[in-house]
Amino acid sequence: MKPSEEQWNRWLDGSLSPEEAKAMEAAAEEDASLTADRAFFRQLSADLKETIPAERTPPFADFFNSHLQKRIRDLQEEAESAAKQRPSWWPNWFRLSWAAPLAAATVVVLTLMQIGVIGGRSGSQIVYAYTPDDSVTARTEFDRETNAMIVRLEGMEPLPDGFDLLLADADDAEPPFLVESPAPSQETFVFVGPQPQYPSDRPY
Amino acid sequence: MPLQPSLRSFALGLVSVACLLGTFSTPAQNAGEPKKNAVAKKETEGTKKLWGALIYAVDEENAKRPGFADADAELTTILGKAFEKYRHFQVLGTRSEALFKSTHSWVAPSKELCVKFDSKGLTKDGEGVKLDLQLWNRGEAIVKTDAILEPNSPVFIEGPRWGKGRLLYVLKLQEGGAEADEDETLD
DSSP: OOOOHHHHHHHHHTOSOHHHHHHHHHHHHHOHHHHHHHHHHHHHHHHHHHHSOSOOOOSSHHHHHHHHHHHHHHHHHHHHHHHHTSOOSSOGGGGSTTHHHHHHHHHHHHHHHHTTSSSOOOOOEEEEEEOSSTTOEEEEEEETTTTEEEEEEESOOOBOTTOOOOBOOTTOSSOTTOOOOOOTTSOOOOOOSOOOOOOTTSOO | OOOOHHHHHHHHHHHHHHHHHHHHHHHHHHHTHHHHHHHHHHHHTTTEEEEEEEEEEESSGGGSOTTOEEOOHHHHHHHHHHOTTOOEEEEEEEEEEEOOBTOEEEEOSBSSEEEEEEEEEEOTTSSSEEEEEEEEETTEEEEEEEEEEBTTBOEEEEEEEETTEEEEEEEEEEESGGGSOTTOOOO
16 A cells, blocks of 8 residues: 555654554555655655754844734724724714704704794694593694694594584574673573573683 | 713704794893783784684585585685595584683584683784683583684684584684674685
């Protein structure tokens, strides 16, 4: 069996066991081509040992060490710099010195325009809405298209289809159900039909 | 954690602009207010009125109530935009009441569903009116509001369902006071 290159190397280095070395010698003597190979590798090993020393001290060791440390520091700084330059949610233009105050002013102006303090919105407003009945909620919204303030009441009980709204007579000059402490000389308005019971502050 | 410089600038800018606007707007408005209001009050007390209409809104033509007129085309268009569920609007009644400060009054085309209001005076520009506005239903206040009514800007109140439709109130500030035409419609 022809020995492998690894076995040749170990043989030349003298790292084969005695049994392996004996087997290598026997194989080389049996095969003429192996004899030539053995001669070549022996010569190569001898040349290498003459040319390259087994140990070598690097020149300027201190300079080499300081240069290596500097290179390590440079690499660390480059990594930190790259981390800082990662894209964030904060827009790049916002880092400009004038952009933050300008954005702040825009927010204030838009807010004031929205609530009607500036900008000349002349529509009606519901400043505050309160529903005494907890089951009823009032939602207010300003409709720009109709320039109207809308109060949407939700949760009110529906009125039955036949419910009498007790509509006032359109021909009345004054609402007949408004009793405004009539003076003797004034005409007294009276109800026509059933009179509902209302709290005392109701004017009729 | 310290704020980023840009965020700090933004916050400072926000406060600065708010303070600046407050500084320039408030004294200027207050300066002329007493005299202007006094003049405006003298000139307009009782000369504005609150016009109100009780509207029955339905979607289907056959759900309309007999005996009541449809709202005019302009009011129908406006209400149709504000209350998109409904296409037909009938006027159940209208009322208008002159606005006098420190007295409460009613816009009550219906005795059951009506609007109570207290005038709290004119707005700073003398055009609008501040009101304590309430909707009453069957003897109880349903909603109480602090409102500012401006000319040409009505207030719509979406009231309860009634039968197949819904009752709405249209409230509008009008010039003219007690001598104005009571049946005047929405401008």
